[in-house]
Amino acid sequence: MLSFEQGRTNLSHLRQKVKNGQLYQSLGSQLLALAENMPYVQQASVVDTPPLSTEAEKFMQEYQKYWHALEKETHAEYVDSEISDENLLLVLQQLAHQSPRYRDDGAFTFLSNAIQGEWLTQRQLSWMAEFLISDHQLFAHIFEPHNDAVYRRSFSILVLSLLLHYHWTKQKFLTIEQLDMVVDQVALYAILERDGRGFIKDNGWAHAFNHMSSIITELSAMPELVRADKLFLLATLLTGYRALMEPLVMGETQRIIDVAMRLANQSDVYAEYILLNLKFWRRDLVSLQPPREEKMWHTIYNRARFFDSIVLYGEDNVPQKIWDYVLSSRDFLV
Template sequence: MVSKINDVRQQMQQLYQSFERGENFDSLPDDLTDLKLSVKYATRRTKVVPRTEGTIENLQAVLKKITTEIINGDDDAEISNEDLFLLLKNSGSLSEALRDRGIFFTVSSLMNRGVLHEEQIWPALQYLSQDEVLFDHILEPENDAIFGRSMAVLLCSVFLVADQVYGGVLSQDEYWHVIEQISLYIILEQDARGFVPDHGWAHAFTHVGNVLSEATESRLSRAQKLFFLTSVMIAYQQAGQSFSFGEDQRIANSTLALADKEQFYAKYLVRIFKIWPLRTPTDPQTSGADFWVKWYNRTHYFLNLMVVPDLPQILIDFIKKLPEY
């Protein structure tokens, strides 16, 4: 599995290097689609051991202590490196209460209150974006590791917001490392579930949309932003599951955030759109469910764009020309 992931990583790095030089500007959407479709997944899953550390009692005590300080508006509130990483290292918990309503909301509150230290941002992102966390069981059939993978992406978005709030703590190379890893992640991810009974939110595509929105405001180069945008859109186009928990809206809004920046980005988004009907099933009679899943995902995405006020005219013109099927 590690060698397969590294092979895809190397191909994506080569595609980006060519894109940065302007050699595959027109073909990148097709190139990434070919790469996405070439990924070989395992036919059987292996046992998932949730990513946790320490005891639940200790974790709950840390969450309670931090939450109390935040609620009380304690001016001296802070979080030690040890406590912060205890939260991060338990973000793969299968407990919705601990993962979604505990760890995520606590880390978000720390960021919103300005309690995080600047020197904690990059180490946190290094941990969350490492292969062992981000690609855990990713090449296997639908499995419980999705909750840890997806939560890592969501927490990355929080720390990227913190970077902006704190005035640009990350270097461009550090920022790009995170985005490059998440670009690879979304090309590999095949679990598009939303809310899962008993375990809470998977929501991988929504969380990647959060990162894309944040990257729009970053110091990344045009080539880096467009490469990430293309990776996200190709993954969305090729998703094999119906989006029914707001993923289409999140992805539409995040791609539009970049397209609104300048006409150059809007034109490239249209370039990505143009391959959509060419690289997805075209006949409902022969493709069956796969056709309808991809058709409705595409339709809902464009419907979410069309309700946005002041949508760039180039996008309106393209969407109006789309065939019914």
């Protein structure tokens, strides 16, 4: 069993090998071995989440009304156009809230409007990115069974994807060193996350695997990143999917297919890697004894859904070699 820091170091070494051209064909198996040797536990501990913050809610509502009025060119009650760091931190903390009122309708909507409306300074954007990729945000309780910290992790990834989109489409604010750290942290998150829940009762969407797909889409579009890093991120996304032992049934597989096929259509390097993974998945199933546990059946049906989703993506949108293999193999998986 590896410690968290050992896992981080080993993953960094694998990334460097990919960049040096020393690792390709066995990348998936090495990532899976790493993922399966991390220190997961069977019991959850108490998750600290932010208290209900009427102060944060009031602040966010005031700004939302102000921005809406400006957009409609109507009278707007004055608010200080410069958002303070203290208030920004207060909002970011609400991303960890179980209540969608404070998390989705509150913090996420506010941050999305603030980023897209260019209401934040470059320094604040950079600081936000560093806050969101911190271990405290991305890996809170990640080795434990289902817990409320999934919101902190998942929504940190989602807001970070908005920041990355702003960076490469509007104005660059991240340094090369910061982007390098983003790749490391996102890759580690992708192979560690085991919470596949979509909509959770009264608390709303967790959707970690959807948000994971969103951020890897943004990173894959960045001209600053070399192709080896984009391949590495794709590999970690597919590894996380492969390692998951619970069902993804709320659109996550389709989002992952979208990321994978977009890359596959850009370069044969990505297409070959995806095809290699599909072949490994089939080989895994050939060597397996008939599953006796529910979680193993979930891995089988997740893979079947992956093949089916490629077919639904359409022959015109899938590289021919992948399409032919999927059609020849999909019936074997169910």
